[in-house]
Amino acid sequence: MIVFFATKNPHKIREVESIKPHWIELEKLPDSIPDAPEYGDTFLENALSKALFYSKQLKAPVIADDSGLVIESLKGFPGIFSSRFMEGESYKRKMEKILKMLEGEKNRSAKFICNAVFSDVERGFVISSKGEVTGNIAEGIRGSEGFGYDPIFIPRGFSETFGELKEEIKNSISHRKKAFEKLFSMLRGLI
């Protein structure tokens, strides 16, 4: 089955390419397509609105995700604002700011959350799943693997950040891995 992946982020594409089963063929969005609006106040709604938007535009099945870093002592911040926080600035700057906000804070608990959605509007069908990875915020920025906030996130059971762990290792335990693996396995039984 050919499925469009609603992202222009090459890291995400590589990550999901490594997760998807052989019976799914991922297709990139056409360059000409406008960006989907993001106006939800949960990861689920944002993932849904992207998947529905592109599925309507392309009249084809689409997968989408929305994901972010949820920091306990910051009441869930940056959460759904993970990419929009300090928009236009580099992730290095964003991470420095987060570390500053956590200065002196003992509770470093955090998790990455991903909501993945499959949508085929023509068939009136949509399904979603959620993946989480728990861990802690590091004291500094470490490593250059991955993307986004990876270099300040230490997954539980590891001493390295997602920025230090090899891509294969991160992609085998990540929130996105869990969400899409569940999504594809549900889909398998339904279509």
Next chain:
Amino acid sequence: MIVFFATKNPHKIREVESIKPHWIELEKLPDSIPDAPEYGDTFLENALSKALFYSKQLKAPVIADDSGLVIESLKGFPGIFSSRFMEGESYKRKMEKILKMLEGEKNRSAKFICNAVFSDVERGFVISSKGEVTGNIAEGIRGSEGFGYDPIFIPRGFSETFGELKEEIKNSISHRKKAFEKLFSMLRGLI
């Protein structure tokens, strides 16, 4: 499992009560809850927005549907406008208007479509299904069973309208029956 049903329509509640499996217990919406916004341009989006809205408000699992009559020679009208068309007027008036619009029209093909959604925002989970029943628009208003446009819709294989067929018969072949039966059977395998 206790699930809220996002409707204040007693006909819909009775219909879905007769479809649901024993392991689902339907709960009515609290009277105090505000109405969900409806701004989608497909049945699927409207059903989703209702289910998500109430699931967020109630922090509980919710089912919702959006449904309507799609008339081929009217390019799908009234479709998602089925209930909003001539808002405030009785369905008798609405049906008279539809019959007038179809005067002299030989193509009476129509279908009822229902999109059903289950959503549990806390778990980041949503799933949908679609049910259709095809048929024809009658030449006049016939019968008083059912609700909405039932008295002008003759399902394929019958000579009576949904307004003339007994409730048990309609509820065994209806678009809502098909959509919710599929939804519950998918859910069964997933939760």
